Amino acid sequence: xxxxxxxxxxxxxxxxxxxxxxxxxxxxxxxxxxxxxxxxxxxxxxxxxxxxxxxxxxxxxxxxxxxxxxxxxxxxxxxxxxxxxxxxxxxxxxxxxxxxxxxxxxxxxxxxxxx
Numbered sequence: 001x002x003x004x005x006x007x008x009x010x011x012x013x014x015x016x017x018x019x020x021x022x023x024x025x026x027x028x029x030x031x032x033x034x035x036x037x038x039x040x041x042x043x044x045x046x047x048x049x050x051x052x053x054x055x056x057x058x059x060x061x062x063x064x065x066x067x068x069x070x071x072x073x074x075x076x077x078x079x080x081x082x083x084x085x086x087x088x089x090x091x092x093x094x095x096x097x098x099x100x101x102x103x104x105x106x107x108x109x110x111x112x113x114x115x
Contacts, residue, residue: 003035005043006051017042020053068111072097072104081113089113 003020005013017037023029031047069075075082081091084107097104104110 002056003053004056005033005035005045005053007045007049008051009049013043015042066111068109070108071100072102072108072110073100075110079112082110083113084108084110 001016001018003015003017005015007013015035017035019037020033020035023032023034025031029046033043033045033050033053034041035043035053069082072082075097081089083089084104086107088107090104090107090110
């Protein structure tokens with residue numbers, strides 16, 4: 001996964017990691033942001049040195065590949081629910097997504113929604 005950390009003074013930093021947490025303060029580090037991958041530390045930001053953190057890739061179950069479609073009509077029939085670029089989910093519910101000019105294309109790209 002890729003995490004983006006926003007800082008008040010230096011903009012954004014990007015990290016290849018799989019987990020983050022804010023520390024509880026047992027070692028005087030309360031509010032620090034700790035980022036790790038495979039259990040090893042990747043980065044740490046002191047309290048006040050970071051504003052927010054966000055994941056820019058969808059979480060995927062191990063062994064699954066995420067497929068993206070640029071147009072809603074490209075989504076295979078067996079895929080009932082998709083997530084758009086903002087993570088909002090859309091379900092077919094009998095709706096025909098076969099129109100190449102469908103209004104949902106404004107929210108592309110799409111990926112299969114994870115259960």
